[in-house]
Amino acid sequence: MSFTEFGGPEVLELVDAEEPHAGPGQVRIAVRAAGVNPVDWRIREGQFQQIHPVELPAGVGIDAAGVVDEVGEGVTGVEVGDPVFGEGTNTYAEFAVLRAWARMPAGLPFDEAAGYPSVVETALRILGQVGVQAGQTLLVSGASGGVGSAVLQIARHRGIAVIGTAGAANQDYLRGLGALATTYGEGWVDRVRQLGRVDAALDLAGSGVLRELVELTGDPQKVISIADPRAPEFGVRFSNEAGSMPDALAAAADLIARGALHIPVSASYALAGAAAAHADSRAGHTRGRRVVVV
Incomplete structure (x- = not known):
C-alpha cells in the first residue's frame, strides 16, 4: 500500500513493489x-511534513505482527519461523522490515499483536512524563482508543486510579478496564470533579480540552498531550518523540503474558480496504484497535 500525493484516503493505492530485505540489526517478516x-493517516495527509518529512511515493504503516522469514546481520535471539510483533516501515504489505520486535506471547493472535507496539510505547512514555504515582488519580481524555486502553490497564497495574472520558457508547468499556468513566461534551469538567480529585491528565484525542485539563490539575506540567500541537500555548508538553521501542515491546509481552494487558481488535480490514481503515480511524470513537489483515 502506498501513496504518490498527500490527501484523503482515496490517495492510497495497492501496488506491486519490490520486496524489502532485512539489513543489519533488522528482521523481515511475512506480515499477518x-x-x-492515527499517525498513519496524519502522515498520508502531510500533517507531519515540517516535523518528519516524507518523500513520495511513500508506503504506509509502522506496526505489524508476522512470521520472521529473513534475519539481518548481527541479529541474535530470533530465527526464521518465529512469530513476532514490532515496529518497522511500510507495514501495510505482504513483507515488511522491522527495526524493533519481540516474540509473541503464546496464544496471542496476530491481529491483536499488531495493535500493541506503538500504543504501548506511547502509553509507557506519557505515563512516565506526566509523573503520576501509585495512589494518585489520572484523568485520560479520549480514553477508549488504543493508547487509552493501554494507559488505563498499565495505570491500574501500577496502583494509579483513572478517570476516563469517552463517548456514551464506550462508558461500559472504560469501566471494564477499571476506570471511573464519564462522557465528554457540555458539563464534562463538573462531571469529572464529581468523580474525584485529578492529580495529572493526558490528552489523547486533541479535542480542544487543554485549558480545562490544566484547570483540573492546577499545573500545566501535570498535563501531557499526544494529539494537540497547540499544547505549548497552554504550557503543556506535546509528546511526540518515541522512547525505546525494544523496552516497550518487552514490557508489552510481559504484561500480556501476565494477563494485565488486553486491547481488543474493534475492526479488521483487508489490505485493499486500508482507505476505509484510515477513514474510520480519522472519524474517531474507536474502542480498542483497528488492524489491516494481510
Whole structure:
C-alpha cells in the first residue's frame, strides 16, 4: 500500500513493489496483520511534513505482527519461523522490515499483536512524563482508543486510579478496564470533579480540552498531550518523540503474558480496504484497535 500525493484516503493505492530485505540489526517478516494508527493517516495527509518529512511515493504503516522469514546481520535471539510483533516501515504489505520486535506471547493472535507496539510505547512514555504515582488519580481524555486502553490497564497495574472520558457508547468499556468513566461534551469538567480529585491528565484525542485539563490539575506540567500541537500555548508538553521501542515491546509481552494487558481488535480490514481503515480511524470513537489483515 502506498501513496504518490498527500490527501484523503482515496490517495492510497495497492501496488506491486519490490520486496524489502532485512539489513543489519533488522528482521523481515511475512506480515499477518498491521496496526492502524492515527499517525498513519496524519502522515498520508502531510500533517507531519515540517516535523518528519516524507518523500513520495511513500508506503504506509509502522506496526505489524508476522512470521520472521529473513534475519539481518548481527541479529541474535530470533530465527526464521518465529512469530513476532514490532515496529518497522511500510507495514501495510505482504513483507515488511522491522527495526524493533519481540516474540509473541503464546496464544496471542496476530491481529491483536499488531495493535500493541506503538500504543504501548506511547502509553509507557506519557505515563512516565506526566509523573503520576501509585495512589494518585489520572484523568485520560479520549480514553477508549488504543493508547487509552493501554494507559488505563498499565495505570491500574501500577496502583494509579483513572478517570476516563469517552463517548456514551464506550462508558461500559472504560469501566471494564477499571476506570471511573464519564462522557465528554457540555458539563464534562463538573462531571469529572464529581468523580474525584485529578492529580495529572493526558490528552489523547486533541479535542480542544487543554485549558480545562490544566484547570483540573492546577499545573500545566501535570498535563501531557499526544494529539494537540497547540499544547505549548497552554504550557503543556506535546509528546511526540518515541522512547525505546525494544523496552516497550518487552514490557508489552510481559504484561500480556501476565494477563494485565488486553486491547481488543474493534475492526479488521483487508489490505485493499486500508482507505476505509484510515477513514474510520480519522472519524474517531474507536474502542480498542483497528488492524489491516494481510
